[in-house]
Amino acid sequence: MSQKMDFDAIVIGGGFGGLYAVKKLRDELELKVQAFDKATDVAGTWYWNRYPGALTDTETHLYCYSWDKELLQSLEIKKKYVQGPDVRKYLQQVAEKHDLKKSYQFNTAVQSAHYNEADALWEVTTEYGDKYTARFLITALGLLSAPNLPNIKGINQFKGELHHTSRWPDDVSFEGKRVGVIGTGSTGVQVITAVAPLAKHLTVFQRSAQYSVPIGNDPLSEEDVKKIKDNYDKIWDGVWNSALAFGLNESTVPAMSVSAEERKAVFEKAWQTGGGFRFMFETFGDIATNMEANIEAQNFIKGKIAEIVKDPAIAQKLMPQDLYAKRPLCDSGYYNTFNRDNVRLEDVKANPIVEITENGVKLENGDFVELDMLICATGFDAVDGNYVRMDIQGKNGLAMKDYWKEGPSSYMGVTVNNYPNMFMVLGPNGPFTNLPPSIESQVEWISDTIQYTVENNVESIEATKEAEEQWTQTCANIAEMTLFPKAQSWIFGANIPGKKNTVYFYLGGLKEYRSALANCKNHAYEGFDIQLQRSDIKQPANA
Template identity: 45%
Template sequence: MGSSPQVLSVDALVVGAGVGGIYSTYRLVRAGLNVQCIDMAGDVGGTWYWNTYPGAMSDTETYLYRYSWDSDDLRSYPWNRHYIYQPEILDYLRHVVDKHNLRKHMRFLTEMQNASWSDQEKTWVVSCSDNLVIRARYLINSLGLLSKPNYPDIPGISSYAGKLIHTARWDDSVELAGKTVGIIGNGSTGVQVMTAIAPKVGRLVSFQRHPQYSVPSGQGTVPDGYREQINQNYDKIWQDVWSSSTAFGVPEVTDKTMDFSPEERNKAFQRVWDQGNGFRFMFSAFGDLTTNSEANEEACKFLRSKIDEIVKDPKKARALKPRDLYARRPLCDTGYYEIFNRDNVDIVDLRDTSIESVVPEGIKTADGLVHKLDVLIFATGFDAIEVACSGFPNMYIISGPQGAFANFPVVIESEVDLVTECILHTESKDKSKRVLEVKSEAEQQWSDLCDKLVEGSLFKTTASWIFGCNVKGRKTSTKFFFGGLNQYRNWAKNEVATGFPSFANP
């Protein structure tokens, strides 16, 4: 017979100790609740614990890729670059947890295995690894938007005799120096990995299905006085972020592209190219790149011309140039196109010859060629996944489907604030009535609104994980609220102010 499980009773269980789980734990502990946070990882960090691949970096400037609620920490915690790399992000999150004494509420190497709601006891009963059972009135799933690695459906993967790595589970023990390395995937992660490892490997081959538009990130050491200026203006910076649509700290202009001459358009595009940041390029030159195909094509022409200008080999330049619209999640880089001027970096355009299978030696393409590889890297992203779901009382999801499409740390704060308000509202009731569940009709109305808001957006015209198109066989769906962070926060404030009309006692 097995031993009896260890039973732990708490007010709230937070699953996941990433950016969302840390803030959820902080808010609920501060509200006076008995909170337990668990994570299957060995420490805090979430996405930034697991994603240790070379070049992993935020695409939001450092001064915004942090929590807004500790004003002293915003101004005193050290940083000296425009963008922040994975080890620095992990150090920052550990610092926040230790500074606010949250570690005593956390258990690591603990995985949620199943959860069931007891309607009689108004309690979630959660079975975990290590024979642990946690009973909690509230279940907050903060598993992260990008947590489940997506492996491509390519025949023969299991036959590969070399080293195979997915960027979401990077293996530092694999030696890349001097090796022939192939990589599948050229989204944000793939671009970062390729740029970082190109100078180190013997040979790098990018197997590219969908070329991506990318702009310089603007990464570098901040100049003298930059940090001081940020510190002096932090209050205004956050006011602007909360009232913006994308929350990336870039100007969101309304100028229409075609109202300007070709020379003026090129000048505006060049200006944001020189400043760096993909979101700046998409939203700060003109205001209609995501809604007007003619305007978008002007941006495409500029970006294609930059590829021709940077990449000296016409064959490589041709392979790198997208033929579709500039309508995926904006990418930025630290010299991506430049690496293709290296003799040891090549590209296989899968638009011309597709991958037939993975074989023990490497990758076999449809033209019969076998590309011999020592290491094969999958940079193929995630199986990406509302703050609450009908049918699940007292359960909330941070970074779930149809949250606001904006700077993720800022979105996470906004969602956790709403979840906390829901829980505090529930706690104010008599014990027998401490249950809150979103109405099914409200859930459907939100889903319908998300579908309506994306109509007319050029994002919908390209295959992207934003709509689930990166997973073979997956039905496309609207995974985000495209009304802007400001509108999401206005909705949340109204929901709280009017007594949670979208929720009901089951």
């Protein structure tokens, strides 16, 4: 007996990706759409990440959608970079202006999504046991939203306040408290810098020292903002034709093609200007690809650490031992934080955490750090984490966690073989860029593809195994041309114990990625298995 189709499309996620998917499919394709999010409101990753110091590493005027010209002109731009509350405020404005919330069921986690081959429908079950069916499934689960909790003996017996940065509660007070922070990645750098002036005492448990440069989050004048808004068309054109989509002048100058004096001057200017991506990609064109150039950047930052940190022993602990080949960090005074009398640095690679007790942290050398609050800034099971944690089954009941056991694969980061009519936003092997422009590019391609299936009486569209394997190999080949795989980084899954170190991103840049999407569409979806509608299959719910 065939099932009734409840919706044309089900969207999971209420961040940048989910909101735009609802807008495109509901308002432009006029499909019947239902969206879910486990949060109480929109904002996706930014709904959960409310920790002190939370800040984008993308400049404010480009951490937004390009498609709403009115909102671009009314966008509140106060500083060069945008803080978490302002991202949430912006996404609220988008949702309210376009009445997107009426398509959402909040406070609702999706438990499972199973593909029914007989009816060519996705069957979605929520945490409450409610079941819904749809022709298309759009998963906007978030790149950085599956929390990675540290597996440390005794962590659950800690009697003080225990917080993970990605599940931050309201109204946390640090006054008079002894605080510990585990983790010194992007989130850790931000939260450490923000908490140090507020806490009675702060202990930083560092596993890996980080390269970080000043963020340079300066206030923008009315004249600066007017110049941006008057030139938005030109700015966005530059974004679409760039590799990183950060609005940078992406350098093509090899670092070793200039004198040592000039090289130092270029680095110094970037240090004073601020911005992690600016430092890595606007100074010279080969820092991420040439070892000699990379070492020059390493040495410059290490020199700054030695200058800033007054205690040579602490400065030495803060010196990274890895390549400068992770997502480039920036900060609001991170290294200077370790000059404070109330801040202590523990190198837990040299002196590991043995156990967490009711009252604090026990180290291998016998030292005990008493704490009132412990903050886990231990990042995320990034990219595929939310996919393998959800019960997603494709054809023949194939569980995605099993299909991706040896590492995730996809075709262009948006589709997966064995999972017909399922489209991912920021899935594995999508572009490594400023995220909103990549999200827009993917959602627009997904919308165009769904429109194609509706107009051409297509029952299902599915990436072929060959196309998926070829794309995955392309991503691996491009990654091998860079230094990124040589560093232990979350962008290759290295932050999760036991997780296979594999490629998770397409590092060929946004311009080339958009070309790949366009070529696929313009060549009648070459690389896809397309099945036409059968007479016994239900037509779209809006028909």
